[in-house]
Structures are given as structure tokens and as C-alpha cells.
Amino acid sequence: MSCFPCFSSHDKKASKKGKNSNSSGSGPIPTAAPPPPRSQPQPENPGKIPTEATNNKGVNNKPTTGEGDNKNIAAQTFTFRELATATKNFRQECLVGEGGFGRVYKGRFEKTGQVVAVKQLDRNGLQGNREFLVEVLMLSLLHHPNLVNLIGYCADGDQRLLVYEYMPLGSLEDHLLDPPSDQAPLDWSTRMKIALHAARGLEYLHDKANPPVIYRDLKSSNILLDKEFNAKLSDFGLAKLGPTGDNSHVSSRVMGTYGYCAPEYQRSGQLTVKSDVYSFGVVLLELITGRRAIDTTRRNEEQNLLSWNQYSRNQVGSQNWLIQFFKETLNQKV
Numbered sequence: 001m002s003c004f005p006c007f008s009s010h011d012k013k014a015s016k017k018g019k020n021s022n023s024s025g026s027g028p029i030p031t032a033a034p035p036p037p038r039s040q041p042q043p044e045n046p047g048k049i050p051t052e053a054t055n056n057k058g059v060n061n062k063p064t065t066g067e068g069d070n071k072n073i074a075a076q077t078f079t080f081r082e083l084a085t086a087t088k089n090f091r092q093e094c095l096v097g098e099g100g101f102g103r104v105y106k107g108r109f110e111k112t113g114q115v116v117a118v119k120q121l122d123r124n125g126l127q128g129n130r131e132f133l134v135e136v137l138m139l140s141l142l143h144h145p146n147l148v149n150l151i152g153y154c155a156d157g158d159q160r161l162l163v164y165e166y167m168p169l170g171s172l173e174d175h176l177l178d179p180p181s182d183q184a185p186l187d188w189s190t191r192m193k194i195a196l197h198a199a200r201g202l203e204y205l206h207d208k209a210n211p212p213v214i215y216r217d218l219k220s221s222n223i224l225l226d227k228e229f230n231a232k233l234s235d236f237g238l239a240k241l242g243p244t245g246d247n248s249h250v251s252s253r254v255m256g257t258y259g260y261c262a263p264e265y266q267r268s269g270q271l272t273v274k275s276d277v278y279s280f281g282v283v284l285l286e287l288i289t290g291r292r293a294i295d296t297t298r299r300n301e302e303q304n305l306l307s308w309n310q311y312s313r314n315q316v317g318s319q320n321w322l323i324q325f326f327k328e329t330l331n332q333k334v
């Protein structure tokens, strides 16, 4: 296999070996919520996609876009050997990031020259086979310019790998919350473009997919960027089919990422598409302020972006609040 550069503009992730210590990965969020009633689907049971991929009437109801199922393109299957070759045996220099699921490598298929991102399930990790199956199912059925494209997967023996289109600029987190010191902050129009693209991705999941899909994991590290800063939502392992008919919500174990998860869902375990809208609001606030949803390196009152926002509004008055934000965060002359 010929040599090719594995490093890209988000190479720093490789040296950082993944997640920023300030952000916590997706997963179960501790909650006082009562368990879902027995008649509801009992989620988080590894390997049981049909249960999770049902609506709360228990009907196996795959999401469609209303454009005909025949438009769905099945993901390809790869052998472990093919993916090992594409990533030079998962060499360190090909590592572009790491999350709760495992490590992400840049790879290239020799035959076609196609460059891909290969995510390898960490068998000791927090997330597992269930998220793998949900991801494959969801991304095989859902297609939109603002959702990352799943090229294929590998389920060879106990190996579980996902193969995605490669997003050369990495995640929004890399550029907004974790930029290298020599990198200029994202300009305002790019921030708004990213917000718009994320909103379009969500709109597709909520309003075009039938039944609606609740993403449950909207956060800056799951918004990936192509070379022109077009944004795509990624990581559908926690996605759930939304309520159908007269149901206002689906009940589920509380999953997501602390700081982005809607408080009413966290309290009750009752999930609606509005839970995603809340997370979108948190990302929007991150885009405006350049601050993390949760940042434990800051003073107590500033650690939670949302509470700090409310605190600042009370301190400086709602009229001056936005100006204060700009001054503090974008270092712009206002």
C-alpha cells in the first residue's frame, strides 16, 4: 500500500488521544427518573435493535423519509483485514480522535483511493454493540446532506468497526472549543453556517423521517466539518424513534451527554424531539460564546454555560447581556 498523509487539520486530536478532559462522553446520565413502565420498550439491551427500533406501541417501524424505501442504500460490509490495511494496521499516525465508542482512524482504500474515517469499537469501552447496531441501522436508512454518510461496517468475529466518509476538518469542538493557539477563532458567518446546517440535519430527523428520529446526542464533538465548513451530524448510536400517533413522548433510560441533555428528560426519562432542540440551544450558545457547555476549569458560577448565561443576564441586565458576551468571548470591539 502506498503511503499517504494520515494527518489533517485536526491532527492534534491524535496527540491528545481523543476527548478533552472537560467534556464527558455520551452515555447514561445519572437520574432520579423512575424506570420506564413495563409496557414501554426496555432499552439498552445489547444486540436487540428491533426492541429499541420500535415505537412505543412495539411496532417494528423503520424510519423512512417519505421518499420511498428503495432510495436507502445498504451500507457495505468490510473484513477486518480490509480495514486494517486501509489504516496501516491502525497505526498511531492514522489516529484522528477518540471518543466513548473507541478510536477513530483515517484510512484509504488502495483499490479505489477512497479516503474514509474508521471507528473501532473499544471492547472495554463505555459504549458497545447496541450503539453499533443502532448506528448501522439508522445511518443505512437516513440520508441527508447534513448527516454524516456511513459507507459501511465490519462485524468480523468480535471486532466492530464503522466506516464513514472522512470529514477533513474534524469536529466543531476541535475548532470552537479546542483550537490550536495559532488558529484564528471561527468567524461569525462560519458559526452561523454551522448552526444552520446542524438545524437542517435535525429538521430532517424530526420532520422528514417517519416516524421521527430523536438524535439524543447533539453536541459540538458530534458536528463534523468538511473542508468548506459544511456541517454534518454524526454518532447515531443513541438515536431513538420518536413518538407516533397520540403519544407525546417515548420513555427511555436517560442517555446523552451531561451539559447538553434537556433537564425535563433527565428528570423524567420522557423523551421528545424537544430534547434535541434543547441540546441545539446549548450548541448555539457554545457557538456564540466559544465556551464549553461544561467547563470544570472555570470558576464555580461559570462552569455550566447555561447557568452562567442566566447569571450574567441577571448581573448586567438582559439588554447588555449579549454585548457583554461578545466582549468577553469573541474579543471583538463592540
Ligand SMILES: Nc1ncnc2c1ncn2[C@@H]1O[C@H](COP(=O)(O)OP(=O)(O)OP(=O)(O)O)[C@@H](O)[C@H]1O
Binding pocket: 010, 013, 019, 024, 025, 026, 096, 097, 098, 099, 100, 101, 102, 103, 104, 117, 119, 148, 164, 165, 166, 167, 168, 170, 171, 173, 174, 221, 222, 224, 234, 235
Ligand atoms: N467521519 C469522521 N471524519 C473525520 N474525523 C472524524 C470522523 N468521525 C470522528 N472523527 C474525529 O474523531 C473524534 C472522536 O469522535 P467520536 O465520535 O468517536 O467521539 P466524540 O464525539 O468526541 O465523543 P462521544 O463518544 O461522546 O460521541 C471527533 O472529535 C473527530 O475529531
Ligand SMILES: [Mg+2]
Binding pocket: 099, 221, 222, 234, 235
Ligand atoms: Mg462523536
